[in-house]
Amino acid sequence: MKLRGVVCCAVLAVAGITGAHAQTAACKQLPELMSKTLPQLKVLQGAQIEDDKDEITRAFKTMLDGFQECKLSSAKAIDSISDYWDHHLWCDGTSSSSEAANLFVEGLWACTKDTYTERRTGEAFIDGRYRMISFEGEAPIAGRSAGLVDFGETEYARVVFEKSHDMSKDYDMHIYWSFKQQ
Secondary structure, three states, rough: OOHHHHHHHHHHHHHHHHHHHHHHHHHHEEEEEEEOHHHHHHOOOEEEEEEEEOEEEEEOOOOOOOOEEEEEEEEEOOOOOOEEEEEEEEEEEOOOOOOHHHHHHHHHHHHHHOOOOOEEEEEEEEEEEEEEEEEEEEEEEEHHHHHHOOOOOOOOOEEEEEEEOOOOOOOEEEEEEEOOOO
């Protein structure tokens, strides 16, 4: 019985170390992605996956720590309402447990929250306390020091990170870029 407990603790410790490594790398990758200019983003477009009347979806050339798959879509034209040329990256991730996913979300928020000029979090009551299960933030492509996003004037990126549901071990990240030129 003691051996099984030791083995379980070792497995959880390895999962925690792996999760911490992915989170640490994601702490650097997320702000870097949000600050990509249009030419830098185009370089990250891989093979075409889908082409419909409004956008082209491609594989994402860079692997993001903590995520298993990412796809990047690009609008074919500037949006007639917003006057922005929109791009969207979505990535799927899975942790070893719901608790590991909570820790990943909370840790990624803690290390990136100062990147955003506007931000908000989402919580759920889990095991007798409130836990963060999602967050959103946006910032100008030029970085937080450029000031608040002035819609229609500023090129900006917005991140939405969320668990699939409160007790899920799965999570998704979406980054939306809005560029003024094509």
